[in-house]
Amino acid sequence: MAKKDEKSHKNAPLIGIDIGGTGIKGGIVDLKKGKLLGERFRVPTPQPATPESVAEAVALVVSELSARPEAPAAGSPVGVTFPGIIQHGVVHSAANVDKSWLNTDIDGLLTARLGRPVEVINDADAAGLAEARYGAGAGVAGTVLVITLGTGIGSAFIFDGKLVPNAELGHLEIDGHDAETKASAVARERDGLTWDEYSVLLQRYFSHVEFLFSPELFIVGGGISKRADEYLPNLKLRTPIVPAVLRNEAGIVGAAIEIALKHKLAK
Numbered sequence: 081m082a083k084k085d086e087k088s089h090k091n092a093p094l095i096g097i098d099i100g101g102t103g104i105k106g107g108i109v110d111l112k113k114g115k116l117l118g119e120r121f122r123v124p125t126p127q128p129a130t131p132e133s134v135a136e137a138v139a140l141v142v143s144e145l146s147a148r149p150e151a152p153a154a155g156s157p158v159g160v161t162f163p164g165i166i167q168h169g170v171v172h173s174a175a176n177v178d179k180s181w182l183n184t185d186i187d188g189l190l191t192a193r194l195g196r197p198v199e200v201i202n203d204a205d206a207a208g209l210a211e212a213r214y215g216a217g218a219g220v221a222g223t224v225l226v227i228t229l230g231t232g233i234g235s236a237f238i239f240d241g242k243l244v245p246n247a248e249l250g251h252l253e254i255d256g257h258d259a260e261t262k263a264s265a266v267a268r269e270r271d272g273l274t275w276d277e278y279s280v281l282l283q284r285y286f287s288h289v290e291f292l293f294s295p296e297l298f299i300v301g302g303g304i305s306k307r308a309d310e311y312l313p314n315l316k317l318r319t320p321i322v323p324a325v326l327r328n329e330a331g332i333v334g335a336a337i338e339i340a341l342k343h344k345l346a347k
Contacts, residue, residue, distance in 0.1 A: 091346050093117055093152050094339055095145050097138055097160045098203065098331035101125060101176035101231065104134070106141040107329070108150055109336035111346050114214025116329055117150045129177040131184050135193040142194055157197035159339030161206040161331045162186060165246050169200060176231060199339045204228050205245050206334025207301050207324070208236020212243075213337060215325035216299045223295040225249070226324065228302040233260035233285075237293075249289060259285050265304045275307075279314035290319050299324050 097106040105122035109115070121144050126133035142158060145151060165172040169187030190198040201209075208226035211217045217224040221240055228234035233250030236243065250260035261267060263281040273281075286298065298317070300308060301324035308323035315321060326333055340346035 091340070092156075093150065094156060094336040094345065095142060095152060095158045096206075096332035096334070096336035096339075097141055097158060098206070098335060099125070099134060099138065099160060099162050099177075100203070100331075101129070101163060104137045104141055105332065106138075106145055107332045108145055108148065108152065109333050111336060111340055114210065114326070114333050116332065118148060120329070120332060121145055125177075130180050131178075131186070131189055134177070135189055138190060139193050155196050157199065157339045157343050157345075158190075158194060159206075159335030159337070160186075160190060160198055160200045161203040161335045162200050163203045165248070166200050166202050167246065197339075197343065199342045201335060201338045202234075202246060203331050204234030205236045205243055205247075206338060207234070207326070207330035208238050208299075208334065209243055209337045210326050210330040210334035211236075211299050211301070211324055212238040212241055214333065215330070216322050217297060220297050223293055224297045224299065225289065225293060225295045226299045226301060227286075227289075228324075229263075229265045229300060229304050230302040231266050232264050234302070252285075252288065252292075254284060254288055259288075265302055268304075275310040276314065279311045282311060283315050286315060286317055286319075286321065290317055295319055297322070301327070301330060 091111040093108050096109045103122050105120050107116040107120040110117050163176050164174045171181045171184045174181040186200045224238040226236040235247050235249035237247035252259045263285045268278045298321040305323045
């Protein structure tokens, strides 16, 4: 009976929360399919985005999701993404949120506020986990690099389906500049580049990353992944390069995967 109960808990739905610079969104994740059960729920990111105000907003999202009929068991763990470097549950960078986050024990803060176990993962790492398990990287052996083009350039390094955390490949120096200052989606808009002009910068970036890591696959995410046909066909690489599949749900799904793996609730 105990074994049956244990098996029934594997891959049970869990709540995932994605903290962003402008919005905090969450959903109930079906870990068997890598999809949301019902609609996601979003609230604006508080301004200033201090630890206390963000913790309250996360609690609001979790409360709304927990009241739904399809919600996981009360007290079940919650996975959360954060736009910064996370090491042993502590924040070590905070580019798009308040600087008071630096050196904050975010795992401890959210666990105390929610009254249930919380594990926090970098947002790009979460998206990478989701794509590796359910999206374009599913079943791909070796190195898969998920690159998100947005405000900056985020990255996730996946090897044989497992995450190597906190790979900040947007900060590689190319031609004397941080790559993301020239080749992010925001940089394209700021500099008024056509897709062809932008493709030249992406070619320089992806060629450099390809030389350093020789991946089996590049997956491109972020808001402009839906316009992938405007620039991906222009890139000439040895490595296959494809758009992300999960798009805006990737962070929520990846957060749930991380908490499930840490608590041995998924294989």
